Amino acid sequence: MTADRGTDRRARRRAKAGHRAARPVSHRRRPAFRGRKSLLTLLLSGFLLVGVCAATGIAWDPRQGATAQAGAEPGPDAPASPAPGTVTESAAPPTASPEPSPSPTGGAADEGDTAGGTDTGATRSTGALPFDLPQPAALRSGGAGKKLVFAHYFTPYPLSLDNASADNDYYTRNYLRPEGENGKHDRYGGLLRDRPQPVAPKPGDWEYANLQQEVRTARAAGIDGFTLDLLSLSGKNWDRSNLLMAAARSVDPAFKIMLMPDMTSLKTDDPKVLAEALATLADTSAAHRLPDGRLVVSPFKAEEKNVAWWTEMIRVLKADHGIRTAFVPLFLDFGAHSGAFAPISHGFSEWGSRSYVGQESSTRDIERAHGMGKIWMQPVSVQDARPNQGIYDEAGNTATLRATWTRAIEDEADWVQLTTWNDYSEGSQFAPSLHNGHAYLDLTSYYLTRFKTGAWPKIVRDTLYLTARTQFTGADPTGDQSLLMTLRRGSAPPRDTVEVLSFLTRPGLVRTTVGTAQDTHETPAGLTSRLLPLRPGTSASQVVRDGTATAKVSLPRRVDHTVAVQDLQYQAATSGR
Numbered sequence: 001m002t003a004d005r006g007t008d009r010r011a012r013r014r015a016k017a018g019h020r021a022a023r024p025v026s027h028r029r030r031p032a033f034r035g036r037k038s039l040l041t042l043l044l045s046g047f048l049l050v051g052v053c054a055a056t057g058i059a060w061d062p063r064q065g066a067t068a069q070a071g072a073e074p075g076p077d078a079p080a081s082p083a084p085g086t087v088t089e090s091a092a093p094p095t096a097s098p099e100p101s102p103s104p105t106g107g108a109a110d111e112g113d114t115a116g117g118t119d120t121g122a123t124r125s126t127g128a129l130p131f132d133l134p135q136p137a138a139l140r141s142g143g144a145g146k147k148l149v150f151a152h153y154f155t156p157y158p159l160s161l162d163n164a165s166a167d168n169d170y171y172t173r174n175y176l177r178p179e180g181e182n183g184k185h186d187r188y189g190g191l192l193r194d195r196p197q198p199v200a201p202k203p204g205d206w207e208y209a210n211l212q213q214e215v216r217t218a219r220a221a222g223i224d225g226f227t228l229d230l231l232s233l234s235g236k237n238w239d240r241s242n243l244l245m246a247a248a249r250s251v252d253p254a255f256k257i258m259l260m261p262d263m264t265s266l267k268t269d270d271p272k273v274l275a276e277a278l279a280t281l282a283d284t285s286a287a288h289r290l291p292d293g294r295l296v297v298s299p300f301k302a303e304e305k306n307v308a309w310w311t312e313m314i315r316v317l318k319a320d321h322g323i324r325t326a327f328v329p330l331f332l333d334f335g336a337h338s339g340a341f342a343p344i345s346h347g348f349s350e351w352g353s354r355s356y357v358g359q360e361s362s363t364r365d366i367e368r369a370h371g372m373g374k375i376w377m378q379p380v381s382v383q384d385a386r387p388n389q390g391i392y393d394e395a396g397n398t399a400t401l402r403a404t405w406t407r408a409i410e411d412e413a414d415w416v417q418l419t420t421w422n423d424y425s426e427g428s429q430f431a432p433s434l435h436n437g438h439a440y441l442d443l444t445s446y447y448l449t450r451f452k453t454g455a456w457p458k459i460v461r462d463t464l465y466l467t468a469r470t471q472f473t474g475a476d477p478t479g480d481q482s483l484l485m486t487l488r489r490g491s492a493p494p495r496d497t498v499e500v501l502s503f504l505t506r507p508g509l510v511r512t513t514v515g516t517a518q519d520t521h522e523t524p525a526g527l528t529s530r531l532l533p534l535r536p537g538t539s540a541s542q543v544v545r546d547g548t549a550t551a552k553v554s555l556p557r558r559v560d561h562t563v564a565v566q567d568l569q570y571q572a573a574t575s576g577r
Contacts, residue, residue, distance in 0.1 A: 087402060088528040090521065128438070128576040130463035130503035133445050134453070139222050140254060144452035147414070150258055150377075151218055151421035151430060153226035153244065155237040158422075159196045159210040166198030175424075178479060178565065188387040189481035189565035192424045197432040207240070211247035215255055217432060218421070221441050222448045225256035225288055227298060227417055231265045233277045241281065248286040256288035257281075258296050260330070263304035271305075271313035272320075279321040290346075294326040298349060298377070302329030303337045311344055328377060330417075334365050342372050352379030352419060354428065355491040356399035359407050366411040378413035380404040380447075382440050385427035385485060385568045392427075392485040392568045394492040397467040397499035398529070401440065405447035416451060418444065427569040435557070439465055439572035443501075459526065462508065462543045462551040464575040465501040468534055471563045472496050479564040496534035500541045503527055508550070512541040515559070536560055542575075551575040 138144065161170040174180035175192045185191045202209050218226065228244060231237045248255045259278055268274055278297060281287055288296045295317070302310065310327065317323040326346035331337050334350040341348075348369045353359065362378060369376040381404050383395035393400070408416050422431045432438045443465060449457045473494040477484070487494055498514050502523050510523045510530065515537030521530060523543075540554035553575035 088524060088526065089531075090528065091531040127461060128574075129442055129445060130459045130461050130576070131446060131449070131457035132460060133222060133449060133457075136219060136222070136252075136254070139449070139452050140224070143454065147416075147452045148224045149222065149416045149418070149448050149451065150225050150227045151223050151418040152229060152260070152423070153214075153257075153421050154229050154423040155231060155240045155244075157196065157424050158207065158240065159199045159214060160201075160206065163201045163206045165201060169198075171195040178481065185388065186480060188390065188483045189477065189479060189567075191388060193385070193387065193427060193565075193567045193569050194424055194429065194433045194435045194571075196422065196424070197434055197437065208243055208247055211240075211244050212251050214422075214431070215244075215248050215251040217441075219252055219255055221445045222452070223418070224254075225258060226421060227258045227260045228281075229300065230259065230261045230277070230281075233266065233268065233273070238277075245281060245284040245286045249284060253285060255286070257286045258288040258298055260298050260300050262300045264301050271309055272316050275313045275316040275321065279317060279323055282321075282323055290326050294324045294346070296326045296328055296346075298328040298330050300330050300351075301332050302341065303331055303333065307340050307344060310341075314344060328375070330377070334368075338368065338372070342374065345374060347375030347377060347414065349377035349415075349417060350379060352381060352404065353490070354381045354384030354393040354395065354400060355488075356394075356396045356403040357492040358490060359403045362404075362407045363411045366407075366413055370412075375414035377415040377417050378404070378408040378411070379419045380408055380416050380444070381419050381428060382430060383427055383570055384488075386425065387483075387485060387566070388425060390483045390485050391488050392491075393488050394494050395570055396492055396495065397497060397531070397570055398440075398443065398465065398501055398572075399492075401443060402447075402529075405444070405451070409447065409451050413451075416448075435569070436572045437574065438577055439467075439574045442574055442576060446503075459503050459505055461503075461576070462505055463503040464510070464541050464543065464551050464553045465503075465572060466498070466539060466541055466553045466555055466574075467501070467570045467572045468498040468514075468539055468555055468559065469496070469570055470557045470559055470567060472534060472559075472561065473568065475561065475563050475566065477563050477566045481565055484566055485568055498532045498534055498539050500530040500532070501527070502530065502543070504543065509544045510541060511544055512539070514539045534559060 134144075164170070166172060171192070172195075175185075176190055176195060178186045178190045180190060199210060199213070215226075226244070226248070228241055230241060245257055248257050259281055261274060261278070266274065278295070282295045290296065299305075299310075310329070314325045314327060317325050327344055328347040328349060329337075329341050329345055330349040330351060331341075332351055334348060338348055348365075350362075350365060352362070366376045366378065380401070382398075382401045383393065385392035395401075407413075418430050420426065420428045420430070422429050424433070429436075430440050430444055432441060446457060473496055498512070500510060500512050502510055504523055504525050506525045508523055510521055512519045512530070512532060514532050515535030517533070517535055519530075519532055523530070536559050538555060538558050540552070542549040542552040544550070553573050555571060555573050557571060
């Protein structure tokens with residue numbers, strides 16, 4: 001393609017899009033979700049719950065009301081040998097002529113961790129992580145138990161929408177294809193670029209079983225609970241919210257759900273209506289409460305309603321339902337509203353930025369919250385790319401994930417919210433996905449352990465994480481996509497890089513192939529980030545000691561200059577799976 005032809009095509013796209021392309025929203029703003037109309041038969045009203053009880057932890061059948069102790073999980077000692085808290089950064093010289101190395105191949109993966117495989121929900125294998133993750137009991141007791149980590153759960157994207165095989169389920173037919181849902185998403189090349197890691201169809205109440213599986217996956221990563229995005233007070237998303245509460249209780253009574261009414265989406269101006277809905281969910285034991293019994297309510301975009309409105313809702317919860325509230329508003333603009341909300345708030349949070357630059361501002365926010373005597377829930381993110389809004393942030397491979405976790409740790413946040421667990425329309429998911437497997441969740445377990453225990457976990461296994469996009473940021477898609485994503489204001493500049501994130505027990509040689517180019521570099525013990533230029537073809541890396549590879553990883557999807565649809569999400573793989 002010549003440059004002139006590419007320019008002409010972009011001009012035609014702009015003309016075709018006309019004024020339909022919305023102005024880019026703030027990096028902290030999410031639009032109200034517009035749910036698709038009836039796709040499948042969903043939940044019966046109330047709790048007709050048939051499920052598969054968890055194989056680990058304390059199992060409970062919400063229909064029977066019976067509890068069963070499936071075996072206690074002893075907590076190991078805290079990590080004894082902290083690893084360096086800083087990441088060694090390195091970049092390949094632009095004109096380097098590295099020593100040739102054989103192209104490495106991906107290591108063996110656990111069941112369900114390969115692209116196109118199925119997620120069984122099993123606890124991760126012993127060797128999946130570069131360190132030994134403490135058991136839930138150790139992460140929930142003492143000082144570690146006061147440092148809480150939640151993941152933002154977005155009800156429109158559960159593991160499955162129709163209990164069909166992944167090769168022809170609703171995600172594949174309608175969300176990943178530009179022509180899906182009768183061409184509704186053609187303008188931006190399809191609603192999603194990734195999806196939950198496929199699960200096999202299940203008998204019986206498959207939605208309940210799938211939600212149980214998501215709770216088990218989050219718990220196995222060390223996560224304390226979900227912040228539940230309440231998009232509506234009736235319909236599919238409301239029913240799924242209720243079912244998630246029951247699923248969490250059935251898998252692990254210690255796994256808590258923080259209620260997060262979404263004020264960009266809820267259609268009520270009556271605080272009494274919202275209070276009644278929250279009281280319904282608060283009636284389940286999975287609802288997150290403080291040790292003193294107060295129900296935690298953390299509305300998304302709390303500034304949508306004024307302080308008087310929220311004061312009335314808190315009053316109604318107490319007067320009509322006997323529920324005392326710990327109010328933790330999440331703002332899109334913390335600085336403008338925190339002072340007014342302070343008298344009614346237990347703590348604060350903000351949605352946060354999705355690029356690795358500018359994260360230092362969170363230091364000021366945490367200091368301000370603590371100065372008011374409030375707790376702070378720090379947002380931690382991996383990336384953000386929204387085809388249907390025509391916007392993306394430059395995440396810098398894993399730089400945003402590492403930067404946001406660093407702020408939570410060094411600035412001594414009280415709680416953390418992973419934003420998000422499963423909002424695939426933002427490309428912000430930490431949950432195991434088709435194109436990322438468990439990679440981002442595994443990395444989070446490392447930082448989560450430091451956040452909770454106060455000590456960096458000891459690296460006991462060589463482990464590599466490889467991240468890259470499947471296309472160059474300037475690629476011009478050949479399909480009919482008329483709305484292209486542009487860089488959000490305030491983001492880091494776009495870059496075309498492959499990152500090798502190395503966790504090494506001792507110094508070793510890391511050999512990486514990117515397309516036809518090869519790089520070999522000596523890597524110290526600990527955590528090291530190595531950046532290489534993105535090239536057409538596939539990427540793979542391995543750790544070599546004494547001529548033997550101790551860890552191998554590869555990205556299965558090719559990078560090409562010519563692409564049909566724009567996809568600016570970073571994809572990830574780990575040698576541990």
